[in-house]
Amino acid sequence: MSTVSPASANGVNRDFLFRRLHTLSGIVPVGMFLLEHLFTNATGTLGASAYNNAVNAIQHIPFLHFVEFVFIFIPLIYHGVYGLYSAYTSGYNPGQYSYARNQLFVWQRITGVVTFVFIIYHLWMTRFSGHMPNFQFVHDLVSNPFNLVFMIIGVVAATFHLSNGLWSFFVHWGITVGPRAQKVSAVVLLTMFVLLSAMGIVSLFAFLYGW
Amino acid sequence: MATVEKDLAKQATRTVRFIIERQQDATSEPYEEEFLIPWRPGMNVIAALMEIQRNPVNAKGEKTTPVSWESNCLEEVCGACTMVINGKPRQSCSALVDKFEQPIRLKPMRTFPVIRDLVVDRSRMFAALKKVKAWIPIDGTYDLGAGPRMAEADRQWAYELSKCFTCGSCVEACPNVNERQSFIGPFAISQARLFNQHPTGKMNRAERYEALLEEGGIHECGNAQNCVQVCPKGIPLTTSIAAMNRDINFFSLTKWLGH
Ligand code: HEM
Ligand code: SF4
Ligand code: FES
Numbered sequence: 001m002s003t004v005s006p007a008s009a010n011g012v013n014r015d016f017l018f019r020r021l022h023t024l025s026g027i028v029p030v031g032m033f034l035l036e037h038l039f040t041n042a043t044g045t046l047g048a049s050a051y052n053n054a055v056n057a058i059q060h061i062p063f064l065h066f067v068e069f070v071f072i073f074i075p076l077i078y079h080g081v082y083g084l085y086s087a088y089t090s091g092y093n094p095g096q097y098s099y100a101r102n103q104l105f106v107w108q109r110i111t112g113v114v115t116f117v118f119i120i121y122h123l124w125m126t127r128f129s130g131h132m133p134n135f136q137f138v139h140d141l142v143s144n145p146f147n148l149v150f151m152i153i154g155v156v157a158a159t160f161h162l163s164n165g166l167w168s169f170f171v172h173w174g175i176t177v178g179p180r181a182q183k184v185s186a187v188v189l190l191t192m193f194v195l196l197s198a199m200g201i202v203s204l205f206a207f208l209y210g211w
Numbered sequence: 212m213a214t215v216e217k218d219l220a221k222q223a224t225r226t227v228r229f230i231i232e233r234q235q236d237a238t239s240e241p242y243e244e245e246f247l248i249p250w251r252p253g254m255n256v257i258a259a260l261m262e263i264q265r266n267p268v269n270a271k272g273e274k275t276t277p278v279s280w281e282s283n284c285l286e287e288v289c290g291a292c293t294m295v296i297n298g299k300p301r302q303s304c305s306a307l308v309d310k311f312e313q314p315i316r317l318k319p320m321r322t323f324p325v326i327r328d329l330v331v332d333r334s335r336m337f338a339a340l341k342k343v344k345a346w347i348p349i350d351g352t353y354d355l356g357a358g359p360r361m362a363e364a365d366r367q368w369a370y371e372l373s374k375c376f377t378c379g380s381c382v383e384a385c386p387n388v389n390e391r392q393s394f395i396g397p398f399a400i401s402q403a404r405l406f407n408q409h410p411t412g413k414m415n416r417a418e419r420y421e422a423l424l425e426e427g428g429i430h431e432c433g434n435a436q437n438c439v440q441v442c443p444k445g446i447p448l449t450t451s452i453a454a455m456n457r458d459i460n461f462f463s464l465t466k467w468l469g470h
Contacts, residue, residue, distance in 0.1 A: 013424040013425065013428075013463065015425075015426055015427075015428070015430060015431075016424045016425075016428060016429075016430045016463065019430035019431070020430060020460065086433075088391065089387075089389075089391040089392045090386055090387055090389075090433055091385075091386035091387060091388070091389040091391075092386055093384075093386050093437070096298050096299075097299075097384055097437045097440065097441075099436065099437060099440050101434070101435060101436040101437075102386070102435045102436065102437050105386065105433060105434060105435035105436075108433075167434075168433075168434045171434050171449075171452070171453045171456065172434070172456055173456065173457070173460060174453050174454060174455075174456040174457020174458070174460060174461075175457075176453065177450055177453040177454050177457065178447075178450050178453075179439075179447070179449070179450065182449070182453075
């Protein structure tokens with residue numbers, strides 16, 4: 001059994017800093033990147049050329065590799081690895097305490113781990129596959145039923161994790177304080193989850209059927 | 212029949228079934244033991260435990276050791292009798308047997324070290340209160356005089372927080388209080404908020420923030436929010452935690468910028 005420990009000897013609130021960087025990185029920049037990514041992919045519903053143009057625009061961001069590395073990879077790896085650690089140190093008791101918020105707490109961690117696995121596979125199939133991303137490439141990708149199902153799971157997990165994570169972020173930063181504010185933000189953000197995941201799934205089918 | 216007579220008639224025939232998770236001492240293995248207790252009108256869980264103490268015979272009719280538990284006030288103000296009843300932490304003194312589904316399962320709060328049967332050691336809670344300085348320092352070498360007044364509007368919500376009786380229900384229900392991390396517990400954050408809000412207590416608020424920034428501090432809260440559901444006093448623990456998150460983030464940021 002753990003007891004309350006005395007002041008950490010090696011200084012300045014390391015755990016506090018790591019935890020706060022974890023919640024912050026979930027939104028800025030990782031969450032913002034996820035939104036950007038979902039909207040870029042949604043251009044697939046406007047046809048192949050719309051998507052190819054959107055991808056092309058991204059390819060022309062100056063210092064792309066640097067931007068990608070510093071603003072996406074590093075924060076994502078930090079959030080993901082610390083998230084795995086956080087999911088490991090959390091306890092799980094939804095059987096005994098089946099309150100909605102406790103269930104969502106568990107799902108936040110499950111979707112984090114699913115998203116982690118998904119991102120690795122996803123990067124390996126796309127970013128590090130040696131292909132230039134374009135409509136045709138994504139079409140071929142999602143034409144494999146295994147990939148399609150896995151992509152749908154990834155989209156649902158990631159959008160849930162972002163939406164419910166944003167709810168938790170608002171509490172961790174003392175933005176939604178009282179029960180009513182927290183309830184309203186839960187309703188708004190779970191609606192956001194439904195809309196974002198629907199958008200992601202529709203985009204995948206747009207690539208599949210090439211509309 | 213009058214109610215009293217009805218009750219007497221029932222009393223002769225009815226029993227209450229208890230399944231109690233027992234443990235000989237701090238290090239031995241837990242085991243379950245079943246008891247059939249004669250029903251009495253309005254009986255609480257403590258009354259049943261007293262009956263076992265008086266006549267320590269289990270459901271199989273074997274003589275056994277009486278079940279150990281703690282209680283004190285018998286009116287839900289001391290917290291000593293808290294245990295897990297049918298899966299939820301609550302005070303056994305205010306737990307009326309008729310309100311529970313049978314068999315009634317009693318377990319100790321395993322988030323704390325179990326001493327024997329239903330008796331647990333809640334020392335970590337008192338250590339936590341010391342750590343966050345959950346008091347108002349008014350001692351001096353001379354008369355410090357009257358402190359500043361408290362606004363009535365603040366007094367009202369502070370009173371709600373002051374109802375905490377360190378029962379441990381919130382600590383038991385919190386998934387983030389476990390062997391893998393050292394979270395101080397929801398009540399301690401709420402108590403720090405209570406004393407930070409007091410006009411005299413406010414003078415030491417930085418010390419309370421510092422305490423909650425250390426290992427096992429406020430950042431270990433993962434917002435599962437079981438605490439606010441199980442608190443027998445209806446203390447708005449999650450509001451306290453969010454309010455303290457706001458204060459402590461601001462405090463640590465301004466402290467860092469000021470260095
Ligand atoms: C698409 C990528 C991801 C996004 C947009 C994202 C976003 C977020 C956000 C916004 C939060 C809420 C922070 C808070 O509670 O204040 C969060 C929490 C969390 N994330 Fe992620 N995350 C992502 C990937 C991951 C991955 C790969 C893991 C690995 C397991 C993970 C694990 C966690 C955990 C465990 C929490 C809960 C932290 C807590 O409440 O203490 N996340 N995430
Ligand atoms: S906050 Fe409520 S549940 Fe927690 S110790 Fe105090 S009275 Fe018990
Ligand atoms: S005996 Fe004091 S709360 Fe039950």
